[in-house]
Amino acid sequence: MTDISAMLTQTATHTLECSRLTKHYGAQQVLRGVDLHVRSGQIVALLGPSGCGKTTTLRLIAGFEEPDRGRIAIDGRVVTDAKTAIAVEQRQIGMVFQEYALFPHLSVADNIGFGLPGNARDKAGRIGELLALVGLAGLEKRMPHELSGGQQQRVALARALAPQPRVLLLDEPFSNLDTALRAQVRSEVKAILRQAGITCVLVTHDQEEALSLADEIAVMFDGQIAQMADAQTLYHKPATRQVAAFVGEANFLPAMAHGDQAACALGTVGLHEAATGSVDLMIRPEQLQLLPEVNGVRAVVRWQEFYGHDQRIGIALESGEALTVRMDGDAHFVVGETSGVKLRSAAHAFAGATVQTT
Template identity: 45%
Template sequence: MTAPRLQIEHACAHFDGREVVCGVDLTVRAGEILCLLGPSGCGKSTTLRMIAGIDRPSRGRILADGEVLSDGDIHLPPEARGVGLIFQDFALFPHLSVAQNIAFGLRGSGVDVKKRVDELLERVDLGGYGDKPPHMLSGGEQQRVALARALAPRPRIMLMDEPFSGLDNRLRDGIRDETLALLKEEGTAVVLVTHEPEEAMRMADQIALMRDGGVVQTGAPYNIYTSPCDKDAAAFFSDINVITGEVHGALIDTAFGQFLAPGVPDGGEVEIVFRPQHVKIDFDRKGKGPNPTPQDGVPARGVVERARFMGHESLVEFRMDFDGSMLKATVPNVFLPKPGTALWLTIRRDRCFVFPNRN
């Protein structure tokens, strides 16, 4: 089996005596897109800079195709790594033409360089734009020039730091999809930094969720969304509801019946986490609870506090009779019950996560 295109082993980084990244382990194969996802300050960009060779890891190793790029003894400079970089501001040279920007850093005969530039201009749909200065291009066109320039030397790894955040929303999806399709076609391993969960879900083959300088969970988008490692991981991808309860005999009592908490000792607290879209509202039976299914569990009554239409769904907030807590539910299309309306609710038990309360 061939070595991964990019492998990071226990990488750490210290600045001014402070550890900002610690114990990062990641693997990216040729043609695969890995998203580093997390809040600002969690270590995403520092990890990218270590891969690029801009920052040197204080511990650990970074390898490309089995070749050591950084370890305790070796630290190849950025230009020797076969790594391309695309940043949010594109960083095009304003005094050079589009073609000169793409050719910057290419070596070889003038004929070979021109052939590579013309090939890339066609591939990013900018044929005939070579003589134009960057300032005459739209934001989407400048992004394509930055992509072509990064692809010109045929890098084995492409690093992208919030590359689409500066684009207009109308352009972003199309430019993003075209860019990543081209990188996959080239067989380039891509590491992309973002703090937008929806963007990561749309783009990534694998997501590495980062927090406080480390990777807390890695997996395919579906798996990381449906099997979060903790409450904070679930909350990063969407709104959540949280029910806190105390364990007695491996069970927790809630408004929706009892939940199992295996392995948690008596007296320990757990958090039951579920998303608003997994709350089911009984629209027809307002005077008594609905007939529950094993999947939905026990019904509980809540009183509407507020309802808002969000464009493609409605968000309804309830105050629960059981303990006065607040609970959110989302409903497709328009559903705006008046405040004070009492409705019965159930939750999808197969979509609930039970975590020990670490607070």
């Protein structure tokens, strides 16, 4: 009873619902049944390697392309299904493009006001609000080519937000910025989106971007969503081995599970969730710790990469397995040295038979 009522309220507040989207380009199938539900005000990231279908999904939502099959609804109104194809301009979506696509012949103010109804005086107030929101007040008379990359990006954002779209779509919005600027612009954009309280779908191949910006992340491989969850869940309890390897760094160790414990090359270790039989353990590098004194499992240090605040150390176990360890920058180990190794927290297990193929 409670489950059903919870489900009902949830669907009612879904701003965007995509169900079973499929799409072919010629002989190539790019989407194999994508389901994506985004709640009102939520920021969802579509994360995946290039060619996984994330941009296609975004373009289907925007209405630039039509799916072979499937249904898309925005605020409960069907915009795409077998019988319906609402034109892009009637969908009330906003979009920020990878290359910003600012109109080069229009000033900042005219770019932002492009999608607003009414005459110049009607628009002026709203344009002013948005300039203030994105922190560009005073630049309204500039032309796009007179702006820095980060400023252009914020104009693109303001322009997309101006007509109060139901959903904001962002296509790799930070990939055109250089690395130094990216982190700063990202947190500014996040603040703006939060303040606007808008529902967002963001496409990115950069996991750091997805993890830091989004409430939930949908990881896509090969035209399907492999897992949709918040950043913590995705990192600590990935649904598949592929997700585990794509989001963060992961070691995999074969093991025999007995309930909430498993036997592996590191000895007997604890499990997050009970399992039985042959499994693969996923161990994040920071879950491992090297010990100066050797008792128990022995490991030889093979290589070392020092980053300052932390370091990555490659080790080989006696049984031959190679693992990566992430430790504080002040721990001191020498390549070639033998040391002890231990697992600091419980591991996540994948049933061996089903995941071995990947």
